[in-house]
Amino acid sequence: MTIYDISEKAGVSIATVSRVLNGSSNVSPKTKQKVLDVINECGYSPNVFARGLGLDSMNCVGILCADSSDIYLAKAVYYIEQGLRAGGYNAILACTGYSLETRKSSLEMMMKQRVDCVILVGSSFIESNDADNDYIRQAAEKVPVMLLNADFNCPNVYCVLCDDFKSTMDATIWLLEHKRKRILYLYNSHSYSAIRKLSGYRSAILMKEMELNKNYEQFFEGKRDDIDGMRDFLLSLGKKKIDFDAILCADDSLASGALKYAKVARRNIPKDLAVIGYNNSILTITCEPELTSVNNHLEDQCNQLVKSCIQVLSGVETPQKIIFSGELVERYTT
């Protein structure tokens, strides 16, 4: 069933069919209705490949993320896909992993697929060594690039993010003002966002005229779902005589590990030890006790991202950076 079949059945030319298909005004109501009838009758829809070939677009946007099974990224991908589809776009998904090389090749794949736009989900896409971000700049020369939770200055790149620096600083200050003296900062990534969070922690310590102590900045090397590994890692700190009365985590799963540690180490939460997570994910309510966490308003961020994306693709002027602020959601670990 092609546009030719329709034009024949409707007794008009393919140009006219194409016009009604694309909502051109220059077509009489009468013929328009006739064509529409035939189209509905036949259940015809235009061939996307032919249309793509002519317009050089398939109304597709590429979503790249390191790992769509990660609780946080999965939520983001979901919200974005939903928004995109509501806006008439399809979503091609590619999980890139965390290495630069695989991310590069994934983005390359996407560009070859001629997506209209690329969405990079998660701050892990921005490398601290700026030259390593060139492949993103190159992509941005061809299509708009949207970044969720990353900050990157570049033409045709649009960022929606949470002020992780301030959120983490605020959380740290909150702990200090609630009588916590020795706050351990636990993180597991060197992404841009991770670095911002760490800076927020440090700034709060300095602002309160306390001394920074490297022993209180602990990097967990293991996988994101290795809860036992996190527990053991924290236990090992005890053997090194690193003493703390609060753990501020860059991620809810790290906080989950912290709770497991607390149980084994027989530390009373929150009396003896406070724990704060980040992302306000489902883990905050499934763990025990329920976790205080920073809500970074992921859904709002995603909705904004999609909105910006569609605006850019429609040629509407759009701000290149939109920043949400996080807020502490108090539960039972503080």
Add this chain to the structure above:
Amino acid sequence: MTIYDISEKAGVSIATVSRVLNGSSNVSPKTKQKVLDVINECGYSPNVFARGLGLDSMNCVGILCADSSDIYLAKAVYYIEQGLRAGGYNAILACTGYSLETRKSSLEMMMKQRVDCVILVGSSFIESNDADNDYIRQAAEKVPVMLLNADFNCPNVYCVLCDDFKSTMDATIWLLEHKRKRILYLYNSHSYSAIRKLSGYRSAILMKEMELNKNYEQFFEGKRDDIDGMRDFLLSLGKKKIDFDAILCADDSLASGALKYAKVARRNIPKDLAVIGYNNSILTITCEPELTSVNNHLEDQCNQLVKSCIQVLSGVETPQKIIFSGELVERYTT
């Protein structure tokens, strides 16, 4: 940069370029090398739309799932996307929601996108009213349809699933043999898989010559992440004098709600109350105590599904139904 540019620079016809591009044997090593050199030099890659138009394929498979942010489905989507990409296919993702209407329109969208194959993730796609599955049969007339965790007899439909009936029966028997007398079965879906699980529970009860009791089959109406709702729901059962010493759950998140209930109701786990989840997800290790759960080997299932998918698309004969068996992973709630 088109195939014409390459042919010109290499001093050959576009037919020859196309031949080396597609690995045709009928081309001399010498010209082949020359063409390859030009291609690499220019960084040329064929236009996917034109290729799609000619071949009526873009090497794309559509992944449909109700909600890719659901912990279980997110894992599945991730494994499938990875496998597909490794096999040279792109993945278009569509989250359909749980209603029949939105699923129909999502599948329709996918078919219009001319995907080579459609993967339906999750048993929620198969309706108990068989006429409601006609839209899947129609899709299967055009492209292969792969089902993860659903059982559906239809030409050109391929199923990979876990024997939920047996797994649930086994888990129930296990509880009975460990001195549990009154096992509550908690579920939150009427999907095909959900029904199979329930049947497994019932069969075990009957096999042990016990009486089925509708009070012990409880359906939770709320959302999948409403842990508090699950807790309150279970608390309300106490007021109805429904007494139980074990809760077998169709899902880990339900089990998580059960643990919250146990805490509020001051029931000792596992001594006074046993809890078993399903899926063996990350929730089993983040909750407290860590949850005994049925491992349904999701990753293996997904790998098999992708393998079958690629085989079918390659024209290789492939079994239409592949069944994995689940196994109980004992932790600290039993």
Add this chain to the structure above:
DNA sequence: TTGTACGCGTTATCAT
């Protein structure tokens, strides 16, 4: 308002 004809960049079928 409507129709004709060409271009989009491939693949594949013919000849040569």
Add this chain to the structure above:
DNA sequence: ATGATAACGCGTACAA
């Protein structure tokens, strides 16, 4: 082994 050329199905200048 290689080249010319016809599809593939659509959008759209341009002509009428």
